[in-house]
Amino acid sequence: MxxxxxxxxxxxxxxxxxxWHGSIVREVRAAYPQVDADGFALAWREGYRPAMARVARGELGWTRIDDLHRLILDDIAPRFGLGDLGEDERAHLNRVWHRxxxxxxxxxxxxxxxxxxxxxxxxxxxxxxxxxxxxxxxxxxxxxxxxxxxxxxxxxxxxxxxxxxxxxxxxxxxxxxxxxxxxxxxxxxxxxxxxxxxxxxxxxxxxxxxxxxxxxxxxxxxxxxxxxxxxxx
CATH class of the missing domain: 3.40.50.1000 (HAD superfamily/HAD-like)
Structure with missing residues (x-):
């Protein structure tokens, strides 16, 4: 001991x-079968550290991870053919991190x-x-x-x-x-x-x-x- x-x-x-990876892949595949779910999950996570670094450098004020996840989602969505998602869909997808x-x-x-x-x-x-x-x-x-x-x-x-x-x-x-x-x-x-x-x-x-x-x-x-x-x- x-x-x-x-x-x-x-x-x-x-x-x-x-x-996180498997969970996001499963949900994205179910909702948006045309999307490269594996690449999408990885790209979303890859934005995590750079976004936190912006807070640490003072470029952003204190920001919750939910809000950083949304910033990253809005940035990567067009790359994966999801640029036309409406607000309700974006908000629901962003909360995949809660699920x-x-x-x-x-x-x-x-x-x-x-x-x-x-x-x-x-x-x-x-x-x-x-x-x-x-x-x-x-x-x-x-x-x-x-x-x-x-x-x-x-x-x-x-x-x-x-x-x-x-x-x-x-x-x-x-x-x-x-x-x-x-x-x-x-x-x-x-x-x-x-x-x-x-x-x-x-x-x-x-x-x-x-x-x-x-x-x-x-x-x-x-x-x-x-x-x-x-x-x-």
Missing amino acids: LEPTPQVLAFDVFGTVVD LDPWPDVVAALHRLRTRFTLCTLSNGNIGLLADMAKRAGLPWDCILSAEVFRAYKPDPATYLGVASTFDLQPSRVMLVAAHHDDLEGARACGLRTAYIERPLEFGAARPKDVSPRAGNDLHCRDFAELADKLGA
Whole structure:
């Protein structure tokens, strides 16, 4: 068992908890069969970091992820033959991010982990998005924390240290669980414990991720079930 034992497990959400790529592909294929759904999902996600960088540089004021997703959607829609979508259709499509499905191992393992740890999100997604997602998918969070709470996007230290402050804990009593090494590096730099989760199909079967272990993480797990095993839940 890790020493000191973490009290709070904070979870990255997009890609770690939920399958954003597969979920978007399924919904776009059903609604717009003429669209390259795989390319559309990837293009939408590729706009994510540049959009957040505009906020970080001050080009945009504080902007929720829902609104950044809409800016990206409006930009890419014409490239995929969706430039004529009306406002109601655009608004509904933009909320696909509220309807993402969890990976198959997630829900049961979270219930196991919740018997021993406090579980919270630490996502760049906004609170309304994360709450809708949790309600739909049955994600048993004790608390929903978001970049929206801290007015800073990961990997800003304010996000990681904000979790520890919220629960009045030393950073070492918080563990970030994520499928992204840059996120985990940011957490470690702030004194948090870290667990890497393999999500080789995050970007789809045609673009498998390298999920080999890297030094520095406290745990490296195939999925959430293995995380629960290793943490004794």
